[in-house]
Amino acid sequence: MRGAEINTWQAVQTEVLRRIRAHIWRPGDAIPHEEALAEEFGCARATVNRALRQLAEDGLLDRRRKAGTRVTLNPSRKAKLDIPVLRVEIESKGMRYFHEIVSREVAAPPLAARARLQAKPGEEHLHLVALHMGDDAPYVYEDRWINLAAVPKARKVDFTAISANEWLVRNVPFEGGEIAFSAVVATKRDAAILRCAQGDGLMAIDRITRRAGQVVTAVRQTFKPGYQLQAQL
Amino acid sequence: MRGAEINTWQAVQTEVLRRIRAHIWRPGDAIPHEEALAEEFGCARATVNRALRQLAEDGLLDRRRKAGTRVTLNPSRKAKLDIPVLRVEIESKGMRYFHEIVSREVAAPPLAARARLQAKPGEEHLHLVALHMGDDAPYVYEDRWINLAAVPKARKVDFTAISANEWLVRNVPFEGGEIAFSAVVATKRDAAILRCAQGDGLMAIDRITRRAGQVVTAVRQTFKPGYQLQAQL
Protein backbone atom coordinates (compact mmCIF):
# COMPACT_ATOMS: atom_id res chain seq x y z
CA MET A 1 0.00 0.00 0.00
CA ARG A 2 0.97 3.64 -0.31
CA GLY A 3 1.78 5.73 2.74
CA ALA A 4 -0.63 8.24 4.15
CA GLU A 5 -2.16 10.57 1.59
CA ILE A 6 -0.22 13.70 0.76
CA ASN A 7 -2.93 16.27 0.55
CA THR A 8 -1.78 19.15 2.70
CA TRP A 9 0.82 21.61 1.49
CA GLN A 10 3.03 20.83 4.49
CA ALA A 11 2.98 17.15 3.63
CA VAL A 12 3.86 17.91 0.03
CA GLN A 13 6.68 20.16 1.19
CA THR A 14 8.02 17.51 3.54
CA GLU A 15 7.99 14.89 0.81
CA VAL A 16 9.71 17.19 -1.68
CA LEU A 17 12.30 18.11 0.93
CA ARG A 18 12.86 14.42 1.62
CA ARG A 19 13.53 13.75 -2.03
CA ILE A 20 15.96 16.63 -2.25
CA ARG A 21 17.80 15.51 0.86
CA ALA A 22 17.85 11.89 -0.28
CA HIS A 23 19.33 13.11 -3.55
CA ILE A 24 16.47 11.59 -5.50
CA TRP A 25 16.36 15.05 -7.02
CA ARG A 26 19.89 16.43 -7.16
CA PRO A 27 21.05 20.03 -7.25
CA GLY A 28 20.50 21.34 -10.76
CA ASP A 29 17.93 18.68 -11.63
CA ALA A 30 14.53 19.58 -12.95
CA ILE A 31 11.68 18.15 -10.90
CA PRO A 32 8.27 17.16 -12.31
CA HIS A 33 5.90 19.98 -13.01
CA GLU A 34 3.10 20.92 -10.69
CA GLU A 35 0.37 19.07 -12.49
CA ALA A 36 2.34 15.83 -12.48
CA LEU A 37 3.13 16.12 -8.78
CA ALA A 38 -0.48 16.96 -7.99
CA GLU A 39 -1.55 13.79 -9.75
CA GLU A 40 1.10 11.71 -8.04
CA PHE A 41 0.23 13.01 -4.60
CA GLY A 42 -3.49 12.98 -5.24
CA CYS A 43 -4.07 16.61 -4.41
CA ALA A 44 -4.90 19.85 -6.19
CA ARG A 45 -2.30 21.74 -8.14
CA ALA A 46 -2.77 24.75 -5.86
CA THR A 47 -1.59 22.65 -2.95
CA VAL A 48 1.57 21.65 -4.76
CA ASN A 49 2.05 25.25 -5.81
CA ARG A 50 1.84 26.47 -2.23
CA ALA A 51 4.47 23.96 -1.11
CA LEU A 52 6.89 24.61 -3.96
CA ARG A 53 6.47 28.36 -3.81
CA GLN A 54 7.62 28.44 -0.23
CA LEU A 55 10.57 26.18 -0.92
CA ALA A 56 11.53 28.59 -3.70
CA GLU A 57 11.27 31.53 -1.31
CA ASP A 58 13.53 29.65 1.06
CA GLY A 59 16.07 29.34 -1.71
CA LEU A 60 15.90 25.58 -2.21
CA LEU A 61 14.19 25.62 -5.58
CA ASP A 62 14.49 27.77 -8.67
CA ARG A 63 11.24 28.24 -10.53
CA ARG A 64 10.67 29.85 -13.90
CA ARG A 65 7.66 29.82 -16.13
CA LYS A 66 8.05 27.49 -19.02
CA ALA A 67 11.48 26.38 -17.82
CA GLY A 68 10.02 24.51 -14.87
CA THR A 69 11.34 23.90 -11.38
CA ARG A 70 14.90 22.92 -10.50
CA VAL A 71 16.74 22.16 -7.30
CA THR A 72 18.96 25.15 -6.57
CA LEU A 73 22.58 24.58 -7.46
CA ASN A 74 24.22 26.98 -5.02
CA PRO A 75 21.76 27.31 -2.22
CA SER A 76 22.65 30.46 -0.33
CA ARG A 77 21.72 30.00 3.25
CA LYS A 78 19.15 32.57 4.21
CA ALA A 79 19.06 33.87 7.71
CA LYS A 80 16.19 35.91 8.99
CA LEU A 81 17.22 38.51 11.47
CA ASP A 82 14.85 40.14 13.89
CA ILE A 83 15.91 43.66 14.72
CA PRO A 84 13.68 44.47 17.63
CA VAL A 85 13.29 47.80 19.32
CA LEU A 86 16.18 47.94 21.79
CA ARG A 87 13.90 48.26 24.78
CA VAL A 88 12.22 45.00 23.82
CA GLU A 89 15.53 43.28 23.19
CA ILE A 90 16.96 44.34 26.54
CA GLU A 91 13.80 43.56 28.48
CA SER A 92 13.52 40.16 26.82
CA LYS A 93 16.90 39.32 28.31
CA GLY A 94 15.47 39.97 31.73
CA MET A 95 17.24 43.27 32.19
CA ARG A 96 15.76 46.58 33.23
CA TYR A 97 15.77 49.07 30.37
CA PHE A 98 16.76 52.67 30.70
CA HIS A 99 18.02 55.21 28.24
CA GLU A 100 19.47 58.67 28.42
CA ILE A 101 20.14 61.43 25.95
CA VAL A 102 23.82 62.29 25.79
CA SER A 103 23.34 65.24 23.50
CA ARG A 104 20.67 66.84 21.38
CA GLU A 105 20.99 69.63 18.87
CA VAL A 106 19.46 70.94 15.71
CA ALA A 107 22.15 71.51 13.13
CA ALA A 108 23.17 71.02 9.55
CA PRO A 109 24.92 67.65 9.29
CA PRO A 110 28.59 67.61 8.41
CA LEU A 111 29.65 66.56 4.97
CA ALA A 112 30.14 62.88 5.76
CA ALA A 113 26.63 62.51 7.15
CA ARG A 114 25.09 64.64 4.41
CA ALA A 115 25.66 62.01 1.79
CA ARG A 116 23.92 59.30 3.77
CA LEU A 117 21.05 61.64 4.58
CA GLN A 118 20.71 62.89 1.01
CA ALA A 119 20.63 66.35 2.56
CA LYS A 120 21.37 69.70 0.98
CA PRO A 121 24.03 71.94 2.49
CA GLY A 122 22.62 73.92 5.39
CA GLU A 123 19.49 71.79 5.74
CA GLU A 124 18.67 71.41 9.44
CA HIS A 125 18.48 68.00 11.03
CA LEU A 126 17.98 66.80 14.57
CA HIS A 127 21.15 65.22 15.91
CA LEU A 128 20.70 62.87 18.86
CA VAL A 129 23.24 60.89 20.78
CA ALA A 130 21.69 58.43 23.18
CA LEU A 131 22.77 55.61 25.43
CA HIS A 132 20.65 52.53 26.02
CA MET A 133 21.26 50.73 29.29
CA GLY A 134 20.47 47.25 30.52
CA ASP A 135 20.51 46.95 34.31
CA ASP A 136 22.46 50.21 34.60
CA ALA A 137 25.25 49.00 32.33
CA PRO A 138 25.70 50.55 28.90
CA TYR A 139 24.30 48.26 26.22
CA VAL A 140 24.42 50.28 23.05
CA TYR A 141 25.17 53.83 22.15
CA GLU A 142 23.61 55.49 19.14
CA ASP A 143 24.38 58.49 17.02
CA ARG A 144 21.31 59.50 15.04
CA TRP A 145 20.29 62.14 12.54
CA ILE A 146 16.60 62.77 11.95
CA ASN A 147 15.48 64.60 8.83
CA LEU A 148 13.25 67.41 10.09
CA ALA A 149 12.00 68.12 6.60
CA ALA A 150 10.54 64.62 6.53
CA VAL A 151 9.50 64.51 10.17
CA PRO A 152 8.86 68.05 11.41
CA LYS A 153 7.01 66.73 14.46
CA ALA A 154 10.25 65.27 15.78
CA ARG A 155 11.55 68.72 16.64
CA LYS A 156 9.31 68.95 19.69
CA VAL A 157 9.27 65.36 20.91
CA ASP A 158 10.67 64.57 24.34
CA PHE A 159 13.05 61.76 23.54
CA THR A 160 13.88 61.16 27.17
CA ALA A 161 10.39 59.75 27.66
CA ILE A 162 10.47 57.50 24.60
CA SER A 163 13.51 56.49 22.61
CA ALA A 164 13.87 57.94 19.16
CA ASN A 165 13.76 54.50 17.62
CA GLU A 166 10.52 53.61 19.32
CA TRP A 167 8.92 56.96 18.59
CA LEU A 168 9.86 56.72 14.93
CA VAL A 169 8.58 53.17 14.58
CA ARG A 170 5.24 54.18 16.02
CA ASN A 171 4.83 57.54 14.36
CA VAL A 172 6.62 57.45 11.05
CA PRO A 173 5.69 54.44 8.98
CA PHE A 174 8.74 53.60 6.98
CA GLU A 175 8.87 52.08 3.57
CA GLY A 176 12.28 50.55 3.43
CA GLY A 177 15.91 51.05 4.12
CA GLU A 178 19.29 49.48 4.39
CA ILE A 179 21.18 47.99 7.25
CA ALA A 180 24.86 47.12 7.47
CA PHE A 181 26.84 45.32 10.14
CA SER A 182 30.50 45.89 10.71
CA ALA A 183 33.18 45.49 13.33
CA VAL A 184 34.95 48.53 14.74
CA VAL A 185 37.60 49.19 17.31
CA ALA A 186 36.55 51.19 20.36
CA THR A 187 37.88 54.72 20.23
CA LYS A 188 38.68 56.62 23.39
CA ARG A 189 35.23 58.22 23.18
CA ASP A 190 33.46 54.89 22.58
CA ALA A 191 35.28 53.44 25.53
CA ALA A 192 34.27 56.30 27.80
CA ILE A 193 30.61 56.09 26.87
CA LEU A 194 30.32 52.29 26.88
CA ARG A 195 32.62 51.91 29.89
CA CYS A 196 34.87 49.48 28.06
CA ALA A 197 38.52 49.45 27.11
CA GLN A 198 39.87 51.45 24.23
CA GLY A 199 40.75 48.97 21.50
CA ASP A 200 37.90 46.54 22.24
CA GLY A 201 36.15 45.04 19.23
CA LEU A 202 32.62 46.39 18.91
CA MET A 203 29.73 45.50 16.66
CA ALA A 204 28.31 48.47 14.81
CA ILE A 205 25.04 48.66 12.96
CA ASP A 206 24.34 51.39 10.43
CA ARG A 207 20.77 51.92 9.41
CA ILE A 208 19.09 54.20 6.96
CA THR A 209 15.31 54.42 6.87
CA ARG A 210 13.43 55.88 3.94
CA ARG A 211 9.96 57.12 3.22
CA ALA A 212 8.62 58.50 0.00
CA GLY A 213 12.11 58.75 -1.41
CA GLN A 214 13.39 60.80 1.52
CA VAL A 215 15.76 59.60 4.17
CA VAL A 216 13.87 59.72 7.44
CA THR A 217 16.71 58.86 9.74
CA ALA A 218 20.24 57.55 9.66
CA VAL A 219 21.72 55.97 12.75
CA ARG A 220 24.84 54.18 13.85
CA GLN A 221 24.50 51.96 16.87
CA THR A 222 27.64 50.76 18.59
CA PHE A 223 27.20 47.77 20.87
CA LYS A 224 28.96 46.82 24.05
CA PRO A 225 31.88 44.40 23.78
CA GLY A 226 30.88 40.77 23.40
CA TYR A 227 27.55 41.53 21.82
CA GLN A 228 26.34 38.79 19.50
CA LEU A 229 23.71 38.96 16.83
CA GLN A 230 22.05 35.59 16.48
CA ALA A 231 19.81 33.98 13.91
CA GLN A 232 18.49 30.65 12.76
CA LEU A 233 19.36 29.10 9.43
CA MET B 1 -16.13 56.28 -9.51
CA ARG B 2 -13.99 53.93 -7.45
CA GLY B 3 -10.30 53.46 -8.21
CA ALA B 4 -9.00 50.47 -10.10
CA GLU B 5 -10.32 47.15 -8.84
CA ILE B 6 -8.37 45.47 -6.08
CA ASN B 7 -8.42 41.90 -7.18
CA THR B 8 -4.84 40.72 -7.07
CA TRP B 9 -3.17 39.81 -3.82
CA GLN B 10 -0.45 42.38 -4.42
CA ALA B 11 -3.03 45.12 -4.81
CA VAL B 12 -4.76 44.04 -1.64
CA GLN B 13 -1.44 44.01 0.16
CA THR B 14 -0.56 47.48 -1.11
CA GLU B 15 -3.90 48.87 0.00
CA VAL B 16 -3.64 47.29 3.45
CA LEU B 17 -0.10 48.61 3.80
CA ARG B 18 -1.31 52.06 2.79
CA ARG B 19 -3.95 52.03 5.49
CA ILE B 20 -1.42 50.94 8.09
CA ARG B 21 1.01 53.65 7.03
CA ALA B 22 -1.70 56.29 6.91
CA HIS B 23 -2.69 55.26 10.43
CA ILE B 24 -6.19 54.44 9.28
CA TRP B 25 -5.46 51.20 11.11
CA ARG B 26 -3.17 51.92 14.05
CA PRO B 27 -0.78 49.63 15.85
CA GLY B 28 -2.80 47.38 18.12
CA ASP B 29 -6.05 47.92 16.20
CA ALA B 30 -8.08 45.02 14.90
CA ILE B 31 -8.73 45.19 11.18
CA PRO B 32 -11.84 43.83 9.44
CA HIS B 33 -11.93 40.11 8.94
CA GLU B 34 -11.11 38.46 5.67
CA GLU B 35 -14.63 38.05 4.46
CA ALA B 36 -15.43 41.73 5.02
CA LEU B 37 -12.29 42.84 3.21
CA ALA B 38 -12.98 40.45 0.35
CA GLU B 39 -16.40 41.98 -0.07
CA GLU B 40 -15.06 45.52 0.13
CA PHE B 41 -12.33 44.88 -2.40
CA GLY B 42 -14.54 42.79 -4.62
CA CYS B 43 -12.29 39.76 -4.63
CA ALA B 44 -12.23 36.24 -3.23
CA ARG B 45 -11.39 35.60 0.40
CA ALA B 46 -8.41 33.49 -0.67
CA THR B 47 -6.92 36.56 -2.30
CA VAL B 48 -7.24 38.58 0.87
CA ASN B 49 -5.85 35.65 2.83
CA ARG B 50 -2.77 35.48 0.64
CA ALA B 51 -2.09 39.19 1.12
CA LEU B 52 -2.63 39.23 4.87
CA ARG B 53 -0.74 36.00 5.43
CA GLN B 54 2.37 37.47 3.91
CA LEU B 55 2.07 40.69 5.87
CA ALA B 56 1.83 38.55 8.99
CA GLU B 57 4.97 36.65 7.98
CA ASP B 58 6.70 39.99 7.52
CA GLY B 59 5.78 40.89 11.06
CA LEU B 60 3.33 43.71 10.33
CA LEU B 61 0.18 41.88 11.35
CA ASP B 62 -0.72 39.49 14.14
CA ARG B 63 -3.31 36.92 13.21
CA ARG B 64 -5.11 34.46 15.42
CA ARG B 65 -8.12 32.32 14.78
CA LYS B 66 -11.21 33.67 16.39
CA ALA B 67 -9.33 36.71 17.70
CA GLY B 68 -8.92 38.17 14.24
CA THR B 69 -6.15 40.26 12.72
CA ARG B 70 -4.40 43.16 14.41
CA VAL B 71 -1.68 45.59 13.40
CA THR B 72 1.48 44.57 15.23
CA LEU B 73 2.23 46.78 18.21
CA ASN B 74 6.03 46.49 18.28
CA PRO B 75 7.00 45.71 14.75
CA SER B 76 10.48 44.27 14.85
CA ARG B 77 12.22 45.09 11.66
CA LYS B 78 13.11 41.91 9.87
CA ALA B 79 16.16 41.78 7.73
CA LYS B 80 16.76 38.91 5.38
CA LEU B 81 20.38 37.98 5.05
CA ASP B 82 21.77 35.97 2.20
CA ILE B 83 24.78 33.98 3.27
CA PRO B 84 26.14 32.82 -0.04
CA VAL B 85 28.94 30.38 -0.59
CA LEU B 86 32.11 32.48 -0.28
CA ARG B 87 33.25 31.70 -3.79
CA VAL B 88 30.00 33.13 -5.13
CA GLU B 89 30.22 36.19 -2.91
CA ILE B 90 33.77 36.96 -3.93
CA GLU B 91 33.18 36.32 -7.63
CA SER B 92 30.04 38.46 -7.55
CA LYS B 93 32.25 41.36 -6.49
CA GLY B 94 34.26 40.91 -9.64
CA MET B 95 37.24 39.37 -7.88
CA ARG B 96 39.03 36.18 -8.75
CA TYR B 97 38.43 33.49 -6.15
CA PHE B 98 41.09 31.23 -4.75
CA HIS B 99 41.39 29.28 -1.56
CA GLU B 100 44.07 27.37 0.20
CA ILE B 101 44.21 24.92 3.07
CA VAL B 102 46.31 26.21 5.92
CA SER B 103 46.09 23.03 7.94
CA ARG B 104 44.25 19.75 7.95
CA GLU B 105 44.19 17.08 10.62
CA VAL B 106 42.00 14.40 12.08
CA ALA B 107 41.80 14.80 15.82
CA ALA B 108 39.59 14.89 18.85
CA PRO B 109 38.40 18.45 19.33
CA PRO B 110 39.54 20.33 22.42
CA LEU B 111 37.10 20.88 25.23
CA ALA B 112 35.86 24.27 24.06
CA ALA B 113 34.94 22.99 20.61
CA ARG B 114 33.49 19.75 21.98
CA ALA B 115 30.50 21.52 23.47
CA ARG B 116 29.56 23.21 20.23
CA LEU B 117 30.03 19.95 18.34
CA GLN B 118 28.09 17.88 20.86
CA ALA B 119 31.00 15.48 20.64
CA LYS B 120 32.10 12.83 23.09
CA PRO B 121 35.64 12.91 24.45
CA GLY B 122 38.03 11.25 22.04
CA GLU B 123 35.62 11.29 19.10
CA GLU B 124 37.55 12.06 15.94
CA HIS B 125 36.70 15.06 13.82
CA LEU B 126 38.26 16.63 10.76
CA HIS B 127 39.83 19.96 11.59
CA LEU B 128 40.37 22.31 8.67
CA VAL B 129 41.82 25.78 8.59
CA ALA B 130 41.41 27.49 5.24
CA LEU B 131 41.94 30.88 3.71
CA HIS B 132 39.67 32.31 1.05
CA MET B 133 41.23 34.90 -1.21
CA GLY B 134 39.81 37.56 -3.52
CA ASP B 135 42.26 38.74 -6.15
CA ASP B 136 45.17 37.29 -4.17
CA ALA B 137 44.29 39.23 -1.01
CA PRO B 138 42.99 37.40 2.04
CA TYR B 139 39.24 37.80 2.31
CA VAL B 140 38.21 35.47 5.09
CA TYR B 141 39.87 32.80 7.13
CA GLU B 142 37.95 29.88 8.55
CA ASP B 143 38.49 27.39 11.30
CA ARG B 144 36.19 24.41 10.82
CA TRP B 145 35.42 21.10 12.49
CA ILE B 146 33.59 18.42 10.56
CA ASN B 147 31.90 15.58 12.39
CA LEU B 148 33.24 12.42 10.76
CA ALA B 149 30.60 10.31 12.48
CA ALA B 150 27.94 12.26 10.61
CA VAL B 151 29.90 12.69 7.38
CA PRO B 152 32.37 9.81 7.02
CA LYS B 153 32.89 10.61 3.34
CA ALA B 154 34.54 13.89 4.25
CA ARG B 155 37.65 12.06 5.47
CA LYS B 156 38.80 11.39 1.92
CA VAL B 157 37.68 14.53 0.12
CA ASP B 158 40.29 16.78 -1.47
CA PHE B 159 39.33 20.15 -0.03
CA THR B 160 41.90 21.97 -2.10
CA ALA B 161 39.79 21.30 -5.17
CA ILE B 162 36.49 22.38 -3.63
CA SER B 163 36.02 24.35 -0.47
CA ALA B 164 34.60 22.55 2.54
CA ASN B 165 31.62 24.84 2.60
CA GLU B 166 30.75 24.19 -0.99
CA TRP B 167 31.33 20.46 -0.71
CA LEU B 168 29.14 20.23 2.36
CA VAL B 169 26.35 22.28 0.81
CA ARG B 170 26.29 19.99 -2.19
CA ASN B 171 26.77 16.68 -0.47
CA VAL B 172 25.29 16.92 2.99
CA PRO B 173 21.77 18.30 2.95
CA PHE B 174 21.42 20.17 6.19
CA GLU B 175 18.30 20.59 8.21
CA GLY B 176 19.01 23.68 10.23
CA GLY B 177 21.48 25.44 12.37
CA GLU B 178 22.44 28.61 14.11
CA ILE B 179 24.51 31.57 13.07
CA ALA B 180 25.96 34.33 15.21
CA PHE B 181 27.78 37.52 14.29
CA SER B 182 30.25 39.21 16.54
CA ALA B 183 33.12 41.66 16.49
CA VAL B 184 36.58 40.56 17.51
CA VAL B 185 39.99 42.12 17.73
CA ALA B 186 42.68 40.73 15.45
CA THR B 187 45.17 38.62 17.35
CA LYS B 188 48.74 38.31 16.23
CA ARG B 189 47.82 35.09 14.43
CA ASP B 190 44.75 36.62 12.77
CA ALA B 191 46.86 39.55 11.61
CA ALA B 192 49.49 37.28 10.11
CA ILE B 193 46.97 35.20 8.20
CA LEU B 194 44.78 38.06 7.01
CA ARG B 195 47.72 40.38 6.43
CA CYS B 196 46.24 43.09 8.60
CA ALA B 197 47.31 44.89 11.72
CA GLN B 198 47.10 43.31 15.12
CA GLY B 199 44.27 45.09 16.96
CA ASP B 200 42.09 45.65 13.89
CA GLY B 201 38.38 45.12 14.35
CA LEU B 202 37.19 42.03 12.52
CA MET B 203 33.75 40.60 11.85
CA ALA B 204 33.41 36.97 12.90
CA ILE B 205 30.65 34.57 11.97
CA ASP B 206 30.08 31.38 13.93
CA ARG B 207 27.94 28.75 12.32
CA ILE B 208 26.69 25.38 13.41
CA THR B 209 24.93 23.12 10.96
CA ARG B 210 22.81 20.18 12.04
CA ARG B 211 21.33 17.11 10.49
CA ALA B 212 19.22 14.48 12.15
CA GLY B 213 20.06 15.86 15.55
CA GLN B 214 23.79 15.66 14.96
CA VAL B 215 26.12 18.56 14.47
CA VAL B 216 27.52 18.23 10.97
CA THR B 217 30.00 21.05 11.12
CA ALA B 218 30.92 24.03 13.25
CA VAL B 219 32.89 26.86 11.74
CA ARG B 220 34.19 30.28 12.67
CA GLN B 221 34.89 32.62 9.79
CA THR B 222 36.94 35.73 10.46
CA PHE B 223 36.67 38.45 7.83
CA LYS B 224 39.18 40.98 6.62
CA PRO B 225 39.07 44.43 8.17
CA GLY B 226 36.37 46.70 6.84
CA TYR B 227 34.08 43.87 5.84
CA GLN B 228 30.42 44.82 5.92
CA LEU B 229 27.41 42.59 5.97
CA GLN B 230 24.54 44.29 4.22
CA ALA B 231 20.83 43.69 4.05
CA GLN B 232 17.57 45.34 3.08
CA LEU B 233 14.88 46.18 5.57
Next chain:
DNA sequence: CAGTGGTCTAGACCACAAG
Protein backbone atom coordinates in the same frame (compact mmCIF):
# COMPACT_ATOMS: atom_id res chain seq x y z
C1' DC C 1 -20.27 27.24 21.25
C1' DA C 2 -19.43 30.05 17.45
C1' DG C 3 -16.35 33.29 14.99
C1' DT C 4 -12.18 33.62 12.63
C1' DG C 5 -8.30 32.22 10.10
C1' DG C 6 -6.21 27.96 7.60
C1' DT C 7 -6.52 25.14 3.92
C1' DC C 8 -8.23 22.23 0.03
C1' DT C 9 -10.52 21.72 -4.45
C1' DA C 10 -11.63 22.03 -9.39
C1' DG C 11 -11.53 24.86 -12.90
C1' DA C 12 -10.15 28.81 -15.37
C1' DC C 13 -7.38 32.39 -17.45
C1' DC C 14 -3.13 34.87 -17.71
C1' DA C 15 2.03 36.02 -18.06
C1' DC C 16 6.23 34.86 -19.14
C1' DA C 17 9.99 32.83 -21.59
C1' DA C 18 12.20 28.84 -23.98
C1' DG C 19 12.77 26.85 -28.34
Next chain:
DNA sequence: TTGTGGTCTAGACCACTGG
Protein backbone atom coordinates in the same frame (compact mmCIF):
# COMPACT_ATOMS: atom_id res chain seq x y z
C1' DT D 1 4.22 29.10 -30.48
C1' DT D 2 3.32 26.63 -26.47
C1' DG D 3 4.51 24.69 -21.95
C1' DT D 4 4.98 26.04 -17.35
C1' DG D 5 4.28 28.58 -13.26
C1' DG D 6 1.25 32.50 -11.18
C1' DT D 7 -3.00 33.70 -9.72
C1' DC D 8 -8.12 34.20 -9.07
C1' DT D 9 -12.62 32.27 -7.89
C1' DA D 10 -16.47 30.17 -5.37
C1' DG D 11 -17.41 27.05 -2.29
C1' DA D 12 -16.44 23.95 1.29
C1' DC D 13 -14.72 21.96 5.53
C1' DC D 14 -11.56 22.11 9.31
C1' DA D 15 -8.83 23.81 13.50
C1' DC D 16 -8.10 26.70 16.89
C1' DT D 17 -9.47 29.65 20.52
C1' DG D 18 -12.05 33.51 22.68
C1' DG D 19 -16.06 34.41 25.23
